[in-house]
Amino acid sequence: MTMVKGPLVVVLALIGGVGLAGCGGGHGVKVVGHTIAIGQDVSETSLVRSVLGVRVGTKASGVRARLGAPFARVGSGHQTCWVYHAHQPKTSLDAIDFCMSRNQRVGRIVTGVHG
Numbered sequence: 001m002t003m004v005k006g007p008l009v010v011v012l013a014l015i016g017g018v019g020l021a022g023c024g025g026g027h028g029v030k031v032v033g034h035t036i037a038i039g040q041d042v043s044e045t046s047l048v049r050s051v052l053g054v055r056v057g058t059k060a061s062g063v064r065a066r067l068g069a070p071f072a073r074v075g076s077g078h079q080t081c082w083v084y085h086a087h088q089p090k091t092s093l094d095a096i097d098f099c100m101s102r103n104q105r106v107g108r109i110v111t112g113v114h115g
Contacts, residue, residue, distance in 0.1 A: 028040075028041055029042060029047075029051060029052055030052075031052070031067065031068075034071065034085055035085040035086060036051065036052070036067070036084055036085065036086040036087070036096055037086075037087055037088075038086060038087065038088035039088070040088065040089050040090060040091075042088070044093075044111055047096065047109065047111055048108075048109045048110065048111065049109070050109075051096055051098075051109060052066055052067070053066065054066055054067070054098060054106060054109075055106065055109070056105075056106050056107065056108060056109070057105055058105060058106045059104060059105055060082075060100050060104040060105065060106075061104075063082065063098050063106060067084055067098075070082035070083050070084050070098075071083060071084065071085055074097070076097075076099055078101075078102060079099040079100055079101055079102075079107050080099070080100050081097040081098065081099040081100070081110065082097065082098045082099075082100065083095050083096075083097050083112070084096050084097070084098070086111070086112075091113070092113040092114050092115075093111055093112070093113055094112060094113060094114045095111070095112030095113075096111055097109070097110040097111075097112060
């Protein structure tokens with residue numbers, strides 16, 4: 001049984017890595033200084049689903065642990081959006097907002113662009 005455990009762990013790790021790469025979980029996205037750096041091949045659709053493993057339903061404490069403190073907080077209806085600097089080459093994207101619901105979980109992810 002011990003012999004099976006090692007290869008099984010490797011297979012599960014590979015499956016998990018492939019799953020994260022396909023949904024904005026980390027492929028082409030990283031934090032550099034205080035900015036979320038996004039690769040050119042990462043789509044906006046992917047970003048509004050997940051950024052570095054942060055997705056709708058993630059606790060506010062998880063966002064802060066993963067990304068640090070936001071540079072701004074903006075009210076949006078019944079949510080407060082935590083705004084983080086972002087950069088994606090050859091686009092106007094300059095921010096990603098994680099909008100927190102009243103129960104302090106991500107309710108939506110919004111990309112921000114400069115005009």
